Each structure stands twice: as C-alpha cells, then as structure tokens.
Amino acid sequence: MMAQGAAPALKHTAQDGAAEAIHVENLHKKFGQLHVLKGVSLSARDGEVIAIIGGSGSGKSTLLRCINCLENPTSGIIRVNGEEIKLKADSHGHTVPADRRQIERIRSKLGMVFQNFNLWSHMTLIENVIEVPVHVLGVKRDEAIAQAEKLLVRVGLAEKRDVYPAYLSGGQQQRAAIARALAINPRVMLFDEPTSALDPELVGEVLKVIGDLAREGRTMVLVTHEMKFAREVATHVVYLYNGLVEEEGPPEQIFGAPKSERLKQFIRNIG
C-alpha cells in the first residue's frame, strides 16, 4: 500500500502546454484479410508516459510498430514531432513510406526496445550502444564511447562493456538494449513488451530501469502486460480491445474505476 500510495507523487506529469511528440489519428492496419487496427488514435505529449494494455491479439504491438513504420499502416495519420510521415501506395496497393530519408530521420529519433532485445550479436555491448550514434547520427567515435560508457553505468552493465550479447542473461541484454535506445538521445522511447521474454526473476531489474526513466520525465510509449507497473509509471493508459480503443484515461481511473465491462473483466483476469 505504501509504495502504491507514494507512486503518484513521484510521477512526472506533463504540462498541459507541452508539445505533442507523437500523434496518431484514425490508424488502420490490415494483414491481408485480418483487420488488426480499426481506427485508433493516440497522442503523447512531451513528458508523458503512455501505457498501452490489452489482451493478446488486441493490436497493441502493431500500434506501437506502426509509429516508426516497422509495420506500414494501411491508412491513417502519424505525426512525430509535428512532422507527418508521408505514405504512398506501392504497385501492389500496399501503403509504404513515400520518402525513405524522412522515415530514416524520424526513426533515428525514436528509441525502440524490443520484446526479444534484438541486440546485434556480432558486436560487444559498447559497440551495440555506439553503433547508431556513430554510423547514423554522425557523432564522433570517442564522444560516442564516452557517452555509451555513462549509459552502461546507468543500466548497471559497466563491467560488461566488452562482452558479446550471447553471453548475458535476458535481463542484462534488455538493459543493454535500453542503453542502446538512450544513446540516440531519443525524443520518444518505444517499448514493445520489454519484459515478456524474461524469466520472472529478471523482470524487476528491467522495470526498475524503465521506471527511473519514466520518473525523470522521458516521453515513452509502453506496451506492457505488467499492470502494476503501468499503474505506477504511466500518466495515461490506453486499453485496446479488438483493434479499437475501448477505454483510456489516467491510471487511477483505468485501474481504480474502469467503466467498460471488458476492461473490468480484463483487469480481473490479469490481477
């Protein structure tokens, strides 16, 4: 009870006037016949932590992956930092980014953390962390290394800097992946179920790192199954059901006084 009562006080709340970092409007995504997203809208202002929750198959990961066009939306508007991603139809009728350089530039401002870490296996941790700053953003190598070392200290992996990912536990790999995301100094961090592939005893160390980031006011969009964690760190919770936003609001309302019958049942089942 103590911890839960104290959490909102620690929570960084976004100013009403903060700029909109991510804006998603009426997003649709079809995989062939399968209609995964049926018109979802989402907004993240600077400093907000948006938690997307929902059952399996509700489209929450797809929604997150559409934001940086890892999945191309079928229709809808996506704006990152106020810049709308230009989309066009290719020869097969699929929607694809119209301007490769634009999408690359936007992606390099979004720090993505994956469910399966996806560290580059032929690089040591420090090489993984400096890769994007040096080769995509054009940061000088020694500056990138100095910054990467600080980030590895921060996620508690300083002594593992020259180790290859395959020799680390899942929790360590995920913390390194968070350091890699932080190294690009992202405008927004995107987390795609960051603890779902971890052994239960390793979940805590990763959530602690993410929680610290949330409390210092980083803008984040977080897809998660960790309801208790979402309640503690999120400023806004979105509950997706069957490709639509069923209910959204501040965490106290979503978890404390849910209106929708489906959400009530979802929380009962998870809790």
Place this chain on the structure above:
Amino acid sequence: MVGLLHSIEIALGATCLGLLIGTGGAFGKLYGGPVVRDLLAVYTTIVRAVPELVLILLLYYAGTDLINQALTAMGYQRVDISGLAAGIAVLGFVQGAYSTEVIRGAILAIPQGQIEAARAYGMSPGLMLRRITLPAMLPFAIPGLANLWLIATKDTALLAVVGFYELALATRQAAGVTKAYFTFFFAAAVLYLLLSLVSNFLIGRVEAWSRRGMPSLKEAR
C-alpha cells in the same frame, strides 16, 4: 612453381568475382523485383546444371568469339583476351551461381530481429548491409564459401583444357618432357594438398573471428 602461382591467382580472382556476384545475386533473389528474381533463377539453375568443364569450354571459346565479333561489328580491332582474365571471368561466373545460394541461405539464417532493430534505428539500406547484414550472415556463410574456395583451387586445373598454363598443365608438360610422371604428378598432388591445408588454417581463423559473438557449441553443452 609458376603454374602453382597461376592457379592461386585464378582461384583468388574467381572467388572474389564469385563473392561479388554471389552477394549481389543473393540480395537480388531476396529483395529484388520479379524480373530480377527470375533472371537470377535462370542464371543459378543453368550454371549449376551444366558441367563446369562444358561451361568453361563454352564460355572461353564462345565468349571470346562473341566479344571479338561485337568489337569488330562496332569497328574496333580484335583483341586477344588474356588467359588469366578469361579464366577468372569464367570460373568467377560459375562460382557466382554457387555463392548466390550459399549467401542467400546465410542471410535467411540471421535472426530477423537484428535486421528489424537496424531498420528501427533509421539505418539506410547500404549502411545496414555493411554494418549488420554482411557481418551477421558471415558465420553462416563461411563453411559453404570455404567449400567453394577449395573447389575453385581445384577447378583451375580444368583451365588446362583451354591451354591456360597452370599447375596441372605445367605438371603434364614437365612430366611429358622428362618422362618422370610419378615424380611430377606426386609433386603436384602435394602442392594441391598444401594449398588446401594452408587454406583450411586461414579459413579457420576467419571463421573463429566471424563467430566472435557466438558461444561455441562445446561450451553450451
């Protein structure tokens, strides 16, 4: 000895050319449009279906003839194509078809998430190829490519039939002149063996380096 050097030269050149064709071919097959994919399918199927000796004769004689006909048609002088260049081109063309398949398989073996991470961080296709795809596929490609290299060193002997002076032809001539067949062919065999042994050693080093991020199977047991 000059024969051996020529053999190595051709094998090296052909393997390099083959790797270039193979890398391009693999990417074309995986990411190219339907026309590119079909053309590459025809190339790899035909080259791998026809015996190499036949291909060498065909490409060497018909190829040089074709080039010269084209040159005279355009009003240029006929040229003598050097045996070395022709040998490299012909064997490289053959090697390219096999390495296309080896490299294609290796790229498919890369965990997809690593490619996805590269995309998610805004890497351009060229950068992703250089920094992620090629180094990540290398451990899966090395065993197959090593086979191709060893085959290439031996395939150079086939070029003897078109009169290119390499180890096999040199041996036959020396043996024919001196009548010491056993000595010369035994020496040639030893040289081929040495070439393979040295190659194996070097390939082992390269393979260990390419697998630097992977725990060995022994440790995992």
